[in-house]
Amino acid sequence: xxxxxxxxxxxxxxxxxxxxxxxxxxxxxxxxxxxxxxxxxxxxxxxxxxxxxxxxxxxxxxxxxxxxxxxxxxxxxxxxxxxxxxxxxxxxxxxxxxxxxxxxxxxxxxxxxxxxxxxxxxxxxxxxxxxxxxxxxxxxxxxxxxxxxxxxxxxxxxxxxxxxxxxxxxxxxxxxxxxxxxxxxxxxxxxxxxxxxxxxxxxxxxxxxxxxxxxxxxxxxxxxxxxxxxxxxxxxxxxxxxxxxxxxxxxxxxxxxxxxxxxxxx
Amino acid sequence: xxxxxxxxxxxxxxxxxxxxxxxxxxxxxxxxxxxxxxxxxxxxxxxxxxxxxxxxxxxxxxxxxxxxxxxxxxxxxxxxxxxxxxxxxxxxxxxxxxxxxxxxxxxxxxxxxxxxxxxxxxxxxxxxxxxxxxxxxxxxxxxxxxxxxxxxxxxxxxxxxxxxxxxxxxxxxxxxxxxxxxxxxxxxxxxxxxxxxxxxxxxxxxxxxxxxxxxxxxxxxxxxxxxxxxxxxxxxxxxxxxxxxxxxxxxxxxxxxxxxxxxxxxxxxxxxxxxxxxxxxxxxxxxxxxxx
Numbered sequence: 001x002x003x004x005x006x007x008x009x010x011x012x013x014x015x016x017x018x019x020x021x022x023x024x025x026x027x028x029x030x031x032x033x034x035x036x037x038x039x040x041x042x043x044x045x046x047x048x049x050x051x052x053x054x055x056x057x058x059x060x061x062x063x064x065x066x067x068x069x070x071x072x073x074x075x076x077x078x079x080x081x082x083x084x085x086x087x088x089x090x091x092x093x094x095x096x097x098x099x100x101x102x103x104x105x106x107x108x109x110x111x112x113x114x115x116x117x118x119x120x121x122x123x124x125x126x127x128x129x130x131x132x133x134x135x136x137x138x139x140x141x142x143x144x145x146x147x148x149x150x151x152x153x154x155x156x157x158x159x160x161x162x163x164x165x166x167x168x169x170x171x172x173x174x175x176x177x178x179x180x181x182x183x184x185x186x187x188x189x190x191x192x193x194x195x196x197x198x199x200x201x202x203x204x205x206x207x208x209x210x211x212x213x214x215x216x217x218x219x220x221x222x223x224x225x226x227x228x229x230x231x232x233x234x235x236x237x238x239x240x241x242x243x244x245x246x247x248x249x250x251x252x253x254x255x256x257x258x259x260x261x262x263x264x265x266x
Numbered sequence: 267x268x269x270x271x272x273x274x275x276x277x278x279x280x281x282x283x284x285x286x287x288x289x290x291x292x293x294x295x296x297x298x299x300x301x302x303x304x305x306x307x308x309x310x311x312x313x314x315x316x317x318x319x320x321x322x323x324x325x326x327x328x329x330x331x332x333x334x335x336x337x338x339x340x341x342x343x344x345x346x347x348x349x350x351x352x353x354x355x356x357x358x359x360x361x362x363x364x365x366x367x368x369x370x371x372x373x374x375x376x377x378x379x380x381x382x383x384x385x386x387x388x389x390x391x392x393x394x395x396x397x398x399x400x401x402x403x404x405x406x407x408x409x410x411x412x413x414x415x416x417x418x419x420x421x422x423x424x425x426x427x428x429x430x431x432x433x434x435x436x437x438x439x440x441x442x443x444x445x446x447x448x449x450x451x452x453x454x455x456x457x458x459x460x461x462x463x464x465x466x467x468x469x470x471x472x473x474x475x476x477x478x479x480x481x482x483x484x485x486x487x488x489x490x491x492x493x494x495x496x497x498x499x500x501x502x503x504x505x506x507x508x509x510x511x512x513x514x515x516x517x518x519x520x521x522x523x524x525x526x527x528x529x530x531x532x533x534x535x536x537x538x539x540x541x542x543x544x545x546x547x548x549x550x551x552x553x554x555x556x557x558x
Contacts, residue, residue, distance in 0.1 A: 133360045165360060168402045214355060221356035224316050224348040225416065226340050226372035235367040235384070237377035 016057040016129035020244040021138035024126050027251045031122045034258055035115050040107070042258055043114050049254055050121055059128050067124035068117060075113045082109035136161040137236055154232050162218070166211070173210055177203050268292040268315060268346070268424065268455075272324035275310055283322070284310045286478045294423060297446075297456040299466035301489075302475035303501050308459045309351070311475070312426045315457065316348040329423070344373070347417030351428040353409035354402075362388070362404070362412050363397040369420040387419040388412075391445060407438025414445065424455035431465060439465070463489065463504045467525035474501070490523040506530040 016024070035046055054064060088104030127135070140157030147153055187199065270290035276283040284307045292298050300308045313319040314326045317333040328345050331338040350356045359365030366384045375383070388396055391411040396404070401412060410430060417425060427446065431439040443465055450456050450468075458466055463486075466472060472489040474482040482492050493503040494511060504525045510533070511522045518537055524530050 131360065133364050161360075162358070165358060168400075169354070172402070217350070217352070217355035218358065220313075220318055221350055222358060222368075224318055224343060224350075224356075225358075225369040226343045226420065227368075228340065228372070231374045232371050233374050233377050233380070234371055235364055235377065235380050 014057045014059060014129045016053070016125070018243060019129075019247050020238055020240055021130045021134040022142055022238060023240075023244045023247050023251070024130055025135070025138050025142060027247070028122050028126050030251060030255055032119055034255065035118050035122075038111075038115060038258075039262075040111055042261065043111065043118065045258065045261070047114070047118055050118055050125075053125060054121070057125060057129055059125060063128060064121055064124060067128075068120055071116065071120055075116055078116060079109040079113045082112055132164045133161070134236065134238075136164065137234055137238055140234070141238055152229070155229070158227075158232075166214070169214060170207065170211065173214075174203065174207060177206060267294060267327075267329065268457075269327045270311075270314070270324070271327075273314065273321045273326060274323040275307075275314070275319060276322050284478050285314075285321075288324070288479060290473070290480065292424075292455065292457065295450075295453050295455050296471060297450045297466075297469045298458070299463075299469040299472045300457065300459045300475060301461065301463055301466070301472060301501065303461075306475040307478040308475055309428055312348070312428055312457055312459055315346045315424070315426050317342045318348070340373070344420050345422055346424040346426055347420055347422035349410070349413050349417055349425065349427045349430060351430075351432055353406070353413045356413050356416075357401045357409070359401065361397070362393070362399050362401055365401050365412060366416045366419055369416060373420070383419055387415040390418055391415045392441075405438065406434050407441050410434065410438070410442055411445065414442075418449075422454070424457060425449060426457040426459075428459045429461070430458065431460070431462070461501070463493070463502075464506065464525055467504075467529070486525050487523040490525055494522050 031046065031050070035043065038046055054061070083101060083105045084099040086102055086105030086108050087100075088102035091101045091103055091106065094100065130138075136157050139160060140153060143151070143153040143156060181199075181202065186202070187195070268291070270288050273285055273288040273290075274283050275285040284305075288311070300311065302308050310319060314321060314333065315328065317326075317328075317339045320326075320333055326333045328342045331342050331345075333339075333342060357365055358368045363381070363384045366387055367380050370380050370383060384397065385394075388394060391414050393408065393411055393415060396408070396412065401409060404412060414425070414427075414430075425446075430442050430446070434442065446456055446458060447468055456469075458469065460466055463472065467486050469486060472482075472484065472486055473480055474489060474492070482489060484492070490504055490507045493501065494507055506524045506527060506529070507522050510520045510524050510530060513534075514520050514522060519540075520533050520537055524533060
């Protein structure tokens with residue numbers, strides 16, 4: 001069975017691998033805000049920036065396409081929704097149907113799909129160049145101020161880490177169950193919606209039951225190794241280096257530039 | 267010292283007790299094997315050693331600490347390390363080093379001190395260089411060794427292992443058993459749960475469990491004679507002992523309380539030398555030793 005890498009962390013040799021995960025998470029959050037508020041001009045600029053980051057990260061375009069492919073159907077639907085249901089000047093009228101194709105719809109459709117793709121690309125870059133454990137450590141640090149509100153941030157981080165840890169377990173378990181079904185003559189790729197649904201349920205129910213059992217065992221194993229509420233430390237200590245400050249400076253400059261351009265537009 | 271005093275345990279109020287009226291003492295540094303058929307309470311017993319289960323009646327004390335006192339649980343868990351039957355069910359980290367470090371993280375050991383201790387623990391189990399590997403990509407034996415390293419890093423005085431050789435091929439099995447012997451030689455107390463008496467021939471003491479209680483407690487030789495003397499549902503007499511019994515039936519003068527291949531070899535070799543002398547042969551027969 002193939003080893004499973006969550007979040008498709010594949011770019012171990014990427015220069016971005018060594019940037020502090022907190023900086024990368026912050027950058028993705030800021031980019032997301034910029035992307036959602038972007039006009040056509042701004043989204044072009046953001047895309048150029050993301051393109052530059054892809055080039056620096058040495059992640060192949062094939063891998064980026066691999067991350068975008070699963071959302072293609074959703075993106076097409078999003079585009080069509082905007083295309084057909086936006087008020088504005090008609091490109092051409094559609095007789096007998098309650099929908100219109102407008103210039104504004106076309107523009108909105110393009111913009112929204114572009115925004116969506118840029119957002120997914122930024123997220124994929126984060127997960128491809130950051131090991132899951134580093135993501136969890138960063139999350140724990142970033143959430144730390146919430147401790148003032150008595151939110152157990154360390155426990156939250158452990159929960160996220162355990163959720164990530166369960167992904168390969170589920171994947172393995174699913175494959176095992178699937179093979180067992182096929183070995184006993186089960187048809188998992190049958191034609192027809194009802195058959196497909198039946199086949200899926202026959203795997204999903206035992207998978208969930210097994211997940212509960214596994215969770216129980218894991219909880220016992222964690223307790224046995226001294227896990228309890230209270231102060232914890234982590235193996236990897238995150239420390240900002242010169243490279244991280246440089247990355248932060250680039251991010252701040254780019255954000256500033258985008259904001260300035262928006263004001264000039266006004 | 268680990269002490270069980272009149273310990274009973276039942277998983278639910280309406281279910282029959284899995285352990286009943288158990289009294290047991292395990293001194294520091296002793297290698298104790300627990301054998302018995304499925305459902306006899308072996309796993310339930312060792313879960314009491316780590317305060318994962320608290321007795322329904324009676325008390326368990328680990329180095330004087332009562333497992334009922336929750337304030338002692340962290341110390342108890344540092345004192346007795348627990349390795350579960352299936353290593354896949356106890357992996358908590360996304361890399362071997364993260365998994366091994368988990369115990370120390372829980373003890374709030376400063377980050378900079380953890381990495382060298384992780385390397386040391388992995389080195390103790392012969393897994394140098396495995397730090398960055400994903401635990402799920404390891405072989406069964408390697409996963410088991412990594413889980414032992416994850417426990418050893420907490421520096422326990424006892425190691426409780428629940429069927430540590432289950433699902434392993436002969437090479438993996440041998441590696442784990444050698445590791446256990448090595449740890450015992452270093453002075454660590456071992457509580458080894460198994461179905462196969464053959465793999466605990468080196469134990470100081472073997473405890474046979476049945477129906478939630480102890481039916482025999484003795485040295486490997488004593489336990490071997492005991493198992494040969496009765497019908498044991500769910501528990502087989504050691505293969506070597508069965509072989510010796512067959513040879514004895516055929517007229518060979520051999521003891522039947524033999525568990526290990528090495529001991530069987532010594533006895534048969536001695537017996538054949540005697541026979542050769544009686545028949546007037548000048549040279550003893552050559553038999554290749556089990557180690558080749």
